[in-house]
Amino acid sequence: MSGVRDRRLIQAVWPGEEADAGKAAFSVTLHRLRKLLRHPDAIAVEDGLVSLNMKVCWVDTIAFERLLDQPNSPEDIERALALYRGNLLPEDDEEPWSACLREKLKRKFLREIVTIGSELESSQRWQDAIDLYQRALDADGLVEAFYRGLMRCYGALARTSEAISVYQRMRRLFSITLGIEPSEESETLYRNLFSCAQPS
Structure with a gap:
């Protein structure tokens, strides 16, 4: 026990x-x-x-981890992702006792989204990937990889203005919330998309 x-x-x-x-x-x-x-x-x-007593009590964080830690079906992954609602106990952000679990859950969520998103992009299921990244951003709006995924998908669908809008939203949010600029990887992606949008 x-x-x-x-x-x-x-x-x-x-x-x-x-x-x-x-x-x-x-x-x-x-x-x-x-x-x-x-x-x-x-x-x-x-x-x-x-x-x-886990036979009596159901805990969302434990269910989330179990669904992602075992060999899983697409349905298990979908259920796990639906359980993740953002940072664990955000009101206790300064409490050390919750920080380790919060970061562990966030890493698992990030890893799963990036893996599934990459698979969707590789199979050119752009709209499914867009839906996934948007859901992920609803849960955690400060993950740069999710914004880049959205930008790539919109770019692949020749929806360049939407890709640029995603970049601008990320840039504004990061500046206001974190006081930082997007990474060089995001900047390069933005420049490439922006140059494609310019008339020849």
């Missing part, structure tokens, strides 16, 4: 309490939480480890 040590939870939630008072507060809180969840087995405590 994997989980979190009860003493670690007690120290995190009741840092100023004496050991006995912390244990008592933990026991009362655990009882209340189980009652609130209306399932006494939802939270398991075994040998000092506290965990969710």
Whole structure:
């Protein structure tokens, strides 16, 4: 059974309490939480480890990882991508406890989108790739690779003005939000698209 040590939870939630008072507060809180969840087995405590009972509880982050970590069908990938709604717990952005998991989930999402997008582009399924990149940007609007994918697809469909519009949107967003310019790779792609749009 994997989980979190009860003493670690007690120290995190009741840092100023004496050991006995912390244990008592933990026991009362655990009882209340189980009652609130209306399932006494939802939270398991075994040998000092506290965990969710996965037979009772469903957790989106765990489902997302399982769908992407196992050999998967297109349907599994679609379900996993639908689960990703952007950065995990964005309101806790400054909390170190959530940073590692947030970055891990983001990397998996990014890797999967780039892989699928590349496959769609290779098979010249431009509109499917456009739809994928747009969905990805809805979940995380600060990933430059998604913008480049959109630009390439619009360029391949001779929809150059839309490709240029994507670049300009990315440039504005990055400047305002991050205070940075797009990468040289994005700039080169933009220049190539822009030169194709110019009359001969």
